[in-house]
Amino acid sequence: MFYNNMDKKTTCSSNNLPNKNHRISFHKKTSKNTFEKIPNSTIKIKTPVPKIKSSLTDNLKLKNFDEIQTINEEFNLIPNEKLGGGSFGLVYKCQNIHTKKFFAAKIESNDSVCPQLKNEFQMLKLLKNGEGFPTPILLKNSGMDTIMILDLLGPNLEDILHYTKAKKFSLQTSIMIFIQILSRLKFIHENKIIHRDLKPENFLVDSNTREKTLYLVDFGLAKKFVTSENKHIPFKKNRPIAGTVRFISLNTHKGFEQSRRDDVESLVYILMYHVLGQLPWDNVKCKNKEEKYEKIFEIKNAFKFSQEFKKLPDEIKEIYEAVLLIEFEAKPNYDYYENLAEKCLEKFNENDFFDDLFDWQKIEFMVEPIFMINDLKKKKNEEIKEFEMKLEDDEKINEKNVEKNTKNENKKNVKRNNKRRLSSILPMSYQLKNLKK
Numbered sequence: 048m049f050y051n052n053m054d055k056k057t058t059c060s061s062n063n064l065p066n067k068n069h070r071i072s073f074h075k076k077t078s079k080n081t082f083e084k085i086p087n088s089t090i091k092i093k094t095p096v097p098k099i100k101s102s103l104t105d106n107l108k109l110k111n112f113d114e115i116q117t118i119n120e121e122f123n124l125i126p127n128e129k130l131g132g133g134s135f136g137l138v139y140k141c142q143n144i145h146t147k148k149f150f151a152a153k154i155e156s157n158d159s160v161c162p163q164l165k166n167e168f169q170m171l172k173l174l175k176n177g178e179g180f181p182t183p184i185l186l187k188n189s190g191m192d193t194i195m196i197l198d199l200l201g202p203n204l205e206d207i208l209h210y211t212k213a214k215k216f217s218l219q220t221s222i223m224i225f226i227q228i229l230s231r232l233k234f235i236h237e238n239k240i241i242h243r244d245l246k247p248e249n250f251l252v253d254s255n256t257r258e259k260t261l262y263l264v265d266f267g268l269a270k271k272f273v274t275s276e277n278k279h280i281p282f283k284k285n286r287p288i289a290g291t292v293r294f295i296s297l298n299t300h301k302g303f304e305q306s307r308r309d310d311v312e313s314l315v316y317i318l319m320y321h322v323l324g325q326l327p328w329d330n331v332k333c334k335n336k337e338e339k340y341e342k343i344f345e346i347k348n349a350f351k352f353s354q355e356f357k358k359l360p361d362e363i364k365e366i367y368e369a370v371l372l373i374e375f376e377a378k379p380n381y382d383y384y385e386n387l388a389e390k391c392l393e394k395f396n397e398n399d400f401f402d403d404l405f406d407w408q409k410i411e412f413m414v415e416p417i418f419m420i421n422d423l424k425k426k427k428n429e430e431i432k433e434f435e436m437k438l439e440d441d442e443k444i445n446e447k448n449v450e451k452n453t454k455n456e457n458k459k460n461v462k463r464n465n466k467r468r469l470s471s472i473l474p475m476s477y478q479l480k481n482l483k484k
């Protein structure tokens with residue numbers, strides 16, 4: 048699976064959020080060299096158990112495998128085939144030793160402040176019969192790290208958007224994405240799960256780019272919205288922010304407990320982002336995180352009255368206004384939103400031929416073909432790595448020069464001080480004599 052998001056950092060509370068994401072733990076350590084295969088038994092989701100330790104993830108980011116690493120004597124982690132990375136850890140390409148089929152290996156340090164892989168593995172097992180979700184293959188604890196093997200997919204929508212000529216999707220593609228992901232949300236909500244971290248980086252295309260199926264991934268923040276008594280979770284205030292700030296709902300900004308309504312509202316923001324190319328609160332610059340989140344909330348809260356909102360089709364405006372009215376425990380009206388989206392699509396295609404293709408499947412929309420995106424990203428990452436290594440070398444040279452200059456300066460200071468001490472000891476007549484010389 049290709050994850051790009053992963054340059055975003057994650058934490059356990061809104062007061063400790065470095066960038067866009069927020070992660071919550073749902074598991075304890077498993078014993079060394081243990082692993083799970085998918086059982087048919089009912090899954091029990093454990094309550095969060097955050098832990099604070101020194102993270103090995105930073106060291107993992109610097110690790111460049113020179114030799115093939117074997118996982119569970121079944122998968123080979125391929126050297127120099129890092130697909131992505133972020134605060135949770137790394138994603139590497141791996142290969143089944145027996146079938147030679149390629150997969151993705153998600154690696155998370157066991158010292159991570161907010162571990163999430165076990166929770167994600169459990170959630171994906173609950174969704175394994177649905178369309179548009181990666182299949183979890185294996186979860187293994189290697190002692191230092193937890194590794195999850197799952198389906199290898201293509202690039203994510205944020206990466207694809209970057210390689211479009213217009214830096215945004217056409218209305219047709221934006222609506223088609225919305226309808227597909229809406230059906231994914233309906234399925235996970237029917238399974239009593241909320242995602243809580245919807246963003247373009249978590250929508251992936253099939254590795255066969257001719258396929259039209261979109262995949263919803265990254266369930267590290269997902270949770271059940273019903274209790275063990277099969278009742279809806281209670282409404283709470285002052286909850287830490289969970290999700291990506293650009294796309295979280297207004298109620299999440301307010302610190303309200305999340306439910307199905309928040310997933311749908313996030314999806315509508317993504318729809319508008321794909322249509323407009325950017326959101327009014329993108330690139331907000333403030334002195335600190337708290338001020339930034341507050342500013343984003345203010346802009347987002349007034350979005351209905353902005354010029355950007357007026358540019359949107361009436362059907363998208365109607366979807367957004369309807370979503371804002373959903374009550375905490377209410378079931379979203381998925382069919383109503385889908386009908387409005389299809390109506391918008393029909394109006395858009397009144398004078399155009401509807402080809403049922405996404406923008407990335409048409410050469411005229413793309414700067415580079417979609418099958419080249421992963422290779423281009425890999426090349427760019429290598430260039431960045433070379434540049435960082437050069438900076439490190441320059442810093443070491445500077446440190447040596449500073450150290451050398453410091454030593455020379457210290458020697459001069461020692462000589463100067465010795466002369467001063469000597470002058471204070473010798474009689475004045477001797478000093479005058481030498482001064483004349």
